[in-house]
Amino acid sequence: xxxxxxxxxxxxxxxxxQKLLHLNWELVLLIVLTASIGFAxxxxxxxxxFHPWALRQLIRFSVGLLLMLAVAVTDIRIWLRxxxxxxxxxxxxxxxxxLMGSIGMGAQRWLDLGFFQLQPSEIMKVGIVLALARYxxxxxxxxxxxxxxxxxxxxxxxxxxxxxxxxxxxxxxxVVAMVGAAxxxxxxxxxxxxxxxxxxxxxAIPLGxxxxxxxxxxxxxxxxxxxxxxxxxxxxxxQSKIALGSGGVFGRGFLEGTQSHLNFLPEKQTDxxxxxxxxxxxxxxxxxxxxxxxxxxxxxxxxxxxxxxxxARLLAMGLTVNFFLYVFINIAMVMGVLPVVGVPLPLISYxxxxxxxxxxxFGLIMSCWLHRDTYINRRGGAFW
Numbered sequence: 001x002x003x004x005x006x007x008x009x010x011x012x013x014x015x016x017x018q019k020l021l022h023l024n025w026e027l028v029l030l031i032v033l034t035a036s037i038g039f040a041x042x043x044x045x046x047x048x049x050f051h052p053w054a055l056r057q058l059i060r061f062s063v064g065l066l067l068m069l070a071v072a073v074t075d076i077r078i079w080l081r082x083x084x085x086x087x088x089x090x091x092x093x094x095x096x097x098x099l100m101g102s103i104g105m106g107a108q109r110w111l112d113l114g115f116f117q118l119q120p121s122e123i124m125k126v127g128i129v130l131a132l133a134r135y136x137x138x139x140x141x142x143x144x145x146x147x148x149x150x151x152x153x154x155x156x157x158x159x160x161x162x163x164x165x166x167x168x169x170x171x172x173x174x175v176v177a178m179v180g181a182a183x184x185x186x187x188x189x190x191x192x193x194x195x196x197x198x199x200x201x202x203x204a205i206p207l208g209x210x211x212x213x214x215x216x217x218x219x220x221x222x223x224x225x226x227x228x229x230x231x232x233x234x235x236x237x238x239q240s241k242i243a244l245g246s247g248g249v250f251g252r253g254f255l256e257g258t259q260s261h262l263n264f265l266p267e268k269q270t271d272x273x274x275x276x277x278x279x280x281x282x283x284x285x286x287x288x289x290x291x292x293x294x295x296x297x298x299x300x301x302x303x304x305x306x307x308x309x310x311x312a313r314l315l316a317m318g319l320t321v322n323f324f325l326y327v328f329i330n331i332a333m334v335m336g337v338l339p340v341v342g343v344p345l346p347l348i349s350y351x352x353x354x355x356x357x358x359x360x361x362f363g364l365i366m367s368c369w370l371h372r373d374t375y376i377n378r379r380g381g382a383f384w
Contacts, residue, residue, distance in 0.1 A: 019073040024369050027299045031068075031347065031362060034292045035061050038348035041276050044255050045268045053269050053350045060352050064359035071363025076371035079364060080311050083134035087156070090127035093120035094163040109167045119353040121172045124160045126361050128176060129183060129318035131156050136187030137311035137376070144188030153184065171341025175325050182321040186314055220339055239265050240272050240334045243279040251282030269350040271342055275334050289348075293327045296362075303369045309376040312368040319361040326358070 014022070039061075042054040050058075097111060097120055111118045132153055139149055157180035164173040185194070226234030243259035246252065257279040259265040268276050278286040300320030307313045326346040332338040344354045 016073060019370060020069070022370060023069070023072055024299070024303070024366055027296070027362070027366060027369075028069075030292060030296055030299070031359070032065075034289070034296065035347045037277070037289060037292075038273070038345075040254070041273050041348060042269055042350055044257065044280060045260055045273065045276055047261055048255050056352075057350055057355070060355050061347075061359075064356045067356065068359040068363035068366070071360055072366035072370060074367060076309070076312055076315075076367050076374055077376060079130065079315070079367060080134055080137070080376060083130040087127040087131035090120060090124040091159060091163070093118070094124060094160055096120070098163065098166060109169055116352060119351075121160075121164045121167070121169055121176075122353040122357045123360075124164070125172075125176065125179060125322050126319070126357055126364070128156060128160060128179060129315060129322060129361075130364075132180065132183040132187065133311050133314035133318055136183065136314055137309070139187065141188035145190040145193060150184075150189070150193075153180075153187070156180070169342070171329070171343050174341070175322075175329065175343065178325055179318065179322050183314065183318050186317055222339070226336070236266050236272070236340055237334075237336050240275045241336055243272075243275045244335065247279040247282040247285075249283045251278070251280045251285055254280055256280060270344060271330070271340070271349065272334050273349050274331055274345050277348075290327075290331070293346075297324050297327075300362075300365050303365055303372070307368050307372045309374060311376055312372065312374070316365045316368040319365050322361060323358065 039054050039058055042057055043050060046053055093111065097109060100111070109119055109121060111120065135153055135156070136144060143149055157177065161173045161176050164176060181194070222234045222237065226237045230238055239259060243257065243265055246259065247257075252258070255261070257276055259279055260268045260276045265272055265275060274286070274289070277289060281288070297320055300316055300323065304313050304316035304320060307316060323346060326343060329338060329341065329343040330345040330349070333340050333343065344351050346354065346358045
């Protein structure tokens with residue numbers, strides 16, 4: 001195999017057709033394969049019908065795939081310049097939820113656009129990575145740990161967290177915090193600073209408990225002992241564990257899952273879709289999906305490693321961490337390792353905003369690959 005190394009200038013002068021040719025199509029194939037498993041599971045969750053979930057998800061994925069490719073071929077320097085405006089737009093959308101958001105399942109998290117229900121907290125996960133990648137790109141790694149250089153990025157993370165907590169959405173706020181922490185670490189923040197923040201956060205838990213909503217406290221109690229209320233708050237996780245166990249090693253077979261098809265398993269098309277997969281395809285099916293996720297995460301990490309500019313490295317790695325958190329939290333949640341917090345399984349769970357957010361994230365990662373040899377100076381203004 002002959003590998004052609006393109007310089008930043010050469011990459012920027014490529015035609016659209018040439019850029020598409022140089023994309024990492026193995027990564028695209030992995031994304032399509034993973035999403036196809038999601039279509040099959042949504043088809044099964046609807047008892048062998050493409051309606052109401054599988055067909056809509058397929059249409060959303062097709063649109064998102066085209067958007068992903070458009071994002072991928074866009075010059076990485078354009079994304080650097082647009083990072084702060086994108087973050088501001090995401091923040092304004094979160095503020096708009098507070099004023100005119102739609103209420104669903106007891107929370108105000110969506111904006112009704114008529115043809116689409118937009119969840120701004122999902123796209124903020126990309127916006128926060130873009131903003132922090134640009135900020136830490138402009139700060140020397142040796143100076144990133146100075147307290148004066150941490151004020152702005154702390155505000156970047158705290159502002160969306162405050163708005164998301166008001167919806168209320170503790171799970172998404174936690175993901176934003178973890179993605180922000182990862183970006184701080186990648187940007188060069190010192191270990192003792194992390195330890196200090198962790199100690200302060202731990203000491204503030206008793207105070208923070210007083211501000212939790214009653215259903216959030218109940219989720220924690222249920223996580224600790226779901227058997228105390230098997231027909232109420234503990235019902236979801238108990239049924240999920242039953243479905244996971246009933247699948248065995250090889251599963252019951254496609255369309256043969258009893259927990260989902262007899263409607264014992266709640267939210268089977270969204271939060272608990274991994275359980276549908278595990279019941280029908282067993283331990284091997286679950287491991288197979290996890291392997292696909294592992295390959296996607298490995299590709300993202302490799303692309304970050306190969307990038308020449310600090311912005312591309314931070315962006316690719318931050319988005320990869322975000323994707324990992326989606327996977328880890330959802331699977332740990334349905335297994336009872338973490339409390340149920342409503343984080344979707346990427347490319348598998350039914351949902352438009354989450355699907356588009358993940359695909360846009362991969363588009364940015366592929367843009368980092370396509371422009372991996374592009375040099376951007378610290379100021380991000382002049383480049384060559």
